[in-house]
Structures are given as structure tokens and as C-alpha cells.
Amino acid sequence: MEIFKYSFMVRAFAAGIASALVTSSIGVFVVLRRMSMVGDSLSHASLAGVAAGMLFGFYPFYGAVAFSVLAALLVEFVRATFKRYAEIALAVVMSASMGAAVVMISLGRSFNADIFSYLFGSLMAVAEEDIKLIIILGAFVLVALYILRRQLFSIAFDEETARVSGIPVNKVNVLFSILTALTLAISVRIVGTLLVTALLVIPAAVSLQLARSFNSAILISNVVAVFSVVTGLCISFYFDLAPGGTIVLIASAVLFVVLIGKRRVGKGGI
Amino acid sequence: MDTPVVELKDVSFSYGGPKVLEKVNIKVEKGDFFALIGPNGAAKTTLMKIMLGLVVPDEGEVKLFGKNVKSFRQWHKIAYVPQHGGQINLSFPATVREVVASGLFGKNRPLKGKSLEEAVKKALATVGIEHLAARLIGELSGGQRQKVLLARCLVGNPEVVFLDEPTSGVDAESQQEFYDLLDRLNKERGLTVVMITHDIGTACGIANKIGCVKGGKVDIHENTKDITEDHIAEIMGYSIKKQRTK
Numbered sequence: 001m002e003i004f005k006y007s008f009m010v011r012a013f014a015a016g017i018a019s020a021l022v023t024s025s026i027g028v029f030v031v032l033r034r035m036s037m038v039g040d041s042l043s044h045a046s047l048a049g050v051a052a053g054m055l056f057g058f059y060p061f062y063g064a065v066a067f068s069v070l071a072a073l074l075v076e077f078v079r080a081t082f083k084r085y086a087e088i089a090l091a092v093v094m095s096a097s098m099g100a101a102v103v104m105i106s107l108g109r110s111f112n113a114d115i116f117s118y119l120f121g122s123l124m125a126v127a128e129e130d131i132k133l134i135i136i137l138g139a140f141v142l143v144a145l146y147i148l149r150r151q152l153f154s155i156a157f158d159e160e161t162a163r164v165s166g167i168p169v170n171k172v173n174v175l176f177s178i179l180t181a182l183t184l185a186i187s188v189r190i191v192g193t194l195l196v197t198a199l200l201v202i203p204a205a206v207s208l209q210l211a212r213s214f215n216s217a218i219l220i221s222n223v224v225a226v227f228s229v230v231t232g233l234c235i236s237f238y239f240d241l242a243p244g245g246t247i248v249l250i251a252s253a254v255l256f257v258v259l260i261g262k263r264r265v266g267k268g269g270i
Numbered sequence: 271m272d273t274p275v276v277e278l279k280d281v282s283f284s285y286g287g288p289k290v291l292e293k294v295n296i297k298v299e300k301g302d303f304f305a306l307i308g309p310n311g312a313a314k315t316t317l318m319k320i321m322l323g324l325v326v327p328d329e330g331e332v333k334l335f336g337k338n339v340k341s342f343r344q345w346h347k348i349a350y351v352p353q354h355g356g357q358i359n360l361s362f363p364a365t366v367r368e369v370v371a372s373g374l375f376g377k378n379r380p381l382k383g384k385s386l387e388e389a390v391k392k393a394l395a396t397v398g399i400e401h402l403a404a405r406l407i408g409e410l411s412g413g414q415r416q417k418v419l420l421a422r423c424l425v426g427n428p429e430v431v432f433l434d435e436p437t438s439g440v441d442a443e444s445q446q447e448f449y450d451l452l453d454r455l456n457k458e459r460g461l462t463v464v465m466i467t468h469d470i471g472t473a474c475g476i477a478n479k480i481g482c483v484k485g486g487k488v489d490i491h492e493n494t495k496d497i498t499e500d501h502i503a504e505i506m507g508y509s510i511k512k513q514r515t516k
């Protein structure tokens with residue numbers, strides 16, 4: 001196929017599929033725990049990290065990883081310390097990150113084109129170095145999720161019974177936030193900071209509509225995400241579009257079709 | 271005598287306002303069937319959460335199996351069914367089998383593969399819901415869901431179960447089955463039961479200890495045979511007969 005003649009496209013597919021698998025796996029837990037707002041805050045923090053990298057001359061992708069992990073720790077700290085203000089804390093982290101990002105972007109006027117690729121995702125931008133980081137961090141997140149799957153299941157099901165069964169809920173929650181932060185940061189390359197939460201949430205939402213067991217929920221979420229990323233990348237290649245947007249539109253279309261289909265089945269229409 | 275399963279000494283607690291519990295003393299012995307009753311908002315749920323270390327009291331001491339709840343680690347001995355089934359998300363895409371198995375996901379319960387499956391099967395059979403094994407938890411009726419939570423709570427063979435209004439939303443017939451089952455587990459296996467309930471009649475029927483929670487105080491009545499329903503109703507300030515006709 002023509003599309004694979006370009007090495008940047010091969011890299012885009014590798015990064016895209018890796019991101020899809022990781023976001024859609026952790027996404028099921030994020031949605032069940034009603035934490036998609038955390039995803040939003042952390043992805044905004046990763047944009048601030050990108051801007052900081054560009055301004056201060058370190059690799060922006062590392063900035064994205066570092067800032068989103070730091071924001072995750074901050075959010076967890078606030079959630080643990082001031083339980084009632086958890087939601088406000090998230091909103092503050094999100095706006096403060098966005099503010100920091102905007103200020104740093106306007107300070108370094110020269111990098112507008114680059115920042116664009118981090119905002120909306122880019123096919124060309126995925127470097128050899130990015131791929132390595134994406135695959136190593138992605139594999140780390142997947143292995144950690146696998147090891148923690150039982151604890152995460154119990155906590156998502158009911159936090160208090162999880163505590164009473166001896167699961168170290170606070171520790172697992174901090175780990176989970178860090179894993180979410182890593183996931184968002186590595187997906188930023190392909191989908192962009194503005195749309196990465198969609199990749200976290202939409203495939204999981206589809207799986208909640210269709211799954212007949214928890215194991216199948218993660219699998220369905222994976223399939224939807226990989227499908228959206230692969231078709232989205234192809235379309236954005238042939239029509240020269242920002243990949244983040246196409247990927248998210250396709251995932252949304254899948255969700256829409258599934259919701260309509262379920263309604264019709266529910267009413268005995270099919 | 272054995273160390274008590276649960277021991278509260280002079281426990282007081284407030285949510286920031288007036289005290290909802292004041293100098294509460296409770297002892298639950300091994301093999302007890304301890305029923306906690308009281309009007310809505312009397313702090314029964316709070317009291318149970320204090321016993322489990324989920325809520326930390328302002329004053330007083332809480333011990334589980336003789337150990338301070340803060341440093342208690344033998345959680346495999348304990349199982350809990352929260353009120354209204356906790357904050358269970360009805361879109362949770364898990365089967366009954368998966369939910370019951372998760373009762374074994376805690377510490378000190380390294381069951382895997384075959385032995386996990388066996389334990390789940392046994393728990394489903396004990397509660398009589400084998401036929402629901404492959405159903406999604408979100409598609410069950412309230413009563414069926416409570417049974418699933420009870421199976422989840424029994425799957426690890428705990429020594430004591432804490433049940434917070436386990437039969438709310440359950441029809442009268444299933445309610446009776448539910449209590450019979452608990453009575454049997456209590457008598458045959460020596461399972462210690464701590465249960466919050468509004469069903470004073472049943473509480474008097476099967477519990478050997480009743481705690482009446484009201485106005486921040488807990489009155490303990492042992493020898494439940496000696497006290498009549500009317501007596502309890504009087505203490506609690508509401509009539510059972512009125513409740514029954516509802």
C-alpha cells in the first residue's frame with residue numbers, strides 16, 4: 001500500500017496503535033470511576049509541559065510527560081486532603097495549566113507551527129525518538145494495568161468495600177493517576193492535547209454499551225480505539241487533515257451508530 | 271473468653287456539627303448475631319463505618335479481633351455489604367460471576383484459576399443464584415443485586431460479615447429467605463453477623479444482641495427473648511404495627 005512507503009506514516013501507525021491500546025484500556029477504568037475530568041486536566045497540563053519545553057529548550061515531549069505526571073500528583077494530593085474540593089481542584093489545575101501554556105506560547109513567538117502539532121496531533125511530527133518513548137511508556141502502563149487489574153476492578157466497583165478487603169486504595173489511586181498521566185502524555189503526539197481525552201473516553205463508552213463482561217469491555221474498547229486510529233490516520237493522510245480530529249470523529253461516529261443500534265434493538269426494531 | 275470480634279470503647283463522632291455518636295460502647299463476640307436498629311439518620315451507617323475503620327472517630331477506641339482498627343491487617347476475616355450496594359455504577363459492565371470473584375481480590379487471598387472458580391460457584395450456590403452467574407450486574411433487580419453482594423461477601427469465607435440494610439429493595443419472600451440464610455450461616459458455621467436493619471420483628475427473631483441507635487447513644491439488649499417487639503418499638507419511638515401495614 002502506498003501509505004506505508006512513507007516512513008513517517010509507518011511511525012504514525014506504530015505510535016497511533018500503541019496510544020490506542022493504552023488509552024482505551026485505561027479508559028474503561030477512567031470512565032467507570034467517573035474521572036474523565038481528570039483526563040482533561042492532565043492533558044492540559046501536558047500542553048503546558050510542551051510549551052515549557054519549547055520555551056526553555058528541552059524536548060517538548062518530555063515536558064508533556066513530566067508536567068502531566070506532576071499535575072496528577074497534585075490532583076491526587078488535593079483530592080486526598082480537601083475531599084470536598086476535588087472538582088474545583090481539577091478545574092483549577094486545568095485552567096492554570098492552560099494559562100501557563102498560553103503565557104509560555106506567547107513568550108516564545110517563534111514556535112506557533114510546532115505547538116499546533118501538539119494541540120491537534122500530527123502525522124509528520126512523530127520522530128524515531130518519540131516512538132521509542134511511546135512504546136516503552138505504553139508497555140509500562142499496560143503491564144502495570146495488568147498487574148493492578150484486580151485492585152482497580154474492586155476500587156471501580158466500590159471504593160469502601162475495596163478498602164475493607166485490604167486493598168491499599170490510596171496507593172493504588174495515586175499509581176492509577178500516574179498511569180493516566182503517562183497515557184495522556186504519550187497519546188498527545190498523534191491525537192493532540194485538545195482531543196486526547198476523547199480517545200480515553202469514547203472507546204470506553206462504546207464498550208460499556210456493548211460489553212457482556214468486564215474482560216470483553218476492555219477488548220471492545222481496544223478494538224474501537226485501534227479501528228478509529230487506523231482509519232483516522234488513513235483518512236487524514238489522503239485528505240491532508242489533522243489526525244486528532246479525524247480519529248475522534250470516527251470514534252464518535254462509532255459511538256453514535258452503537259447508541260442508535262441499541263435503541264432500535266431495545267424497541268424491537270431490528 | 272475469646273477476644274471480641276468488634277469492640278468499641280467510648281467512641282464519639284461528629285461530622286463537624288453536633289455529635290452523631292457519643293461515648294458508644296459495643297462488644298460483638300464470636301458467633302454473635304448483632305442487629306443494629308434505629309430511625310433514619312440515627313448514625314447506624316456511620317457506626318458501622320467506624321467499626322470498619324472507614325470513618326475515624328473523634329474519640330475512643332475501635333478494635334477488630336483485639337487489634338486497633340488502624341493497624342488491623344487481617345481483612346480476609348471481614349466482609350462488608352454497604353447500604354444501597356455502595357456507589358455501584360449500574361453501567362458497570364461486569365457479570366455476576368466477575369463481581370462475586372472480586373470478593374477474593376483483596377489481600378491474603380491468593381486464589382487463582384480453578385480454585386477461584388470453585389469458590390465463586392460455591393458462593394453462588396450458597397445464596398441460590400447460580401442461574402444468574404453470566405448476567406450483567408446492572409441488569410438485575412434490586413433484590414437479586416443484594417444477593418449477589420451477599421455472595422461476594424461470603425466468597426472468601428469471612429469470620430464476620432457487616433451488612434448495612436441488606437434487604438432494602440427486596441420483596442418480602444426473598445427477605446425471609448435472606449434472613450433464613452444468614453440465620454443458618456450463623457448457627458451452622460458460626461459466622462458472626464453485624465447487621466443494620468429496619469425489620470425489628472426479624473431482628474428480635476434471629477439476633478442474640480440488639481443495639482438500638484438513637485440520639486447518639488446505643489442501647490444494647492442481650493437476651494433478645496426477654497424483650498418484646500413492642501418494648502423495642504417504644505424505645506425507638508415508633509410503632510411496628512404501623513410499619514407493618516405500609
Ligand SMILES: Nc1ncnc2c1ncn2[C@@H]1O[C@H](COP(=O)(O)OP(=O)(O)O)[C@@H](O)[C@H]1O
Nearest residue numbers: 285290308309310311312313314315316317483
Ligand atoms: N458524609 C457526611 N457528612 C456530613 N453528615 C453526614 C455524612 N454522612 C451522614 N451524615 C449525617 O450523619 C447522621 C447519621 O447518618 P447515617 O449514619 O447515614 O444514619 P443512618 O444510617 O442511621 O440512617 C445523619 O444526620 C446524616 O445526615
Ligand SMILES: [Mg+2]
Nearest residue numbers: 314315316353
Ligand atoms: Mg444508613
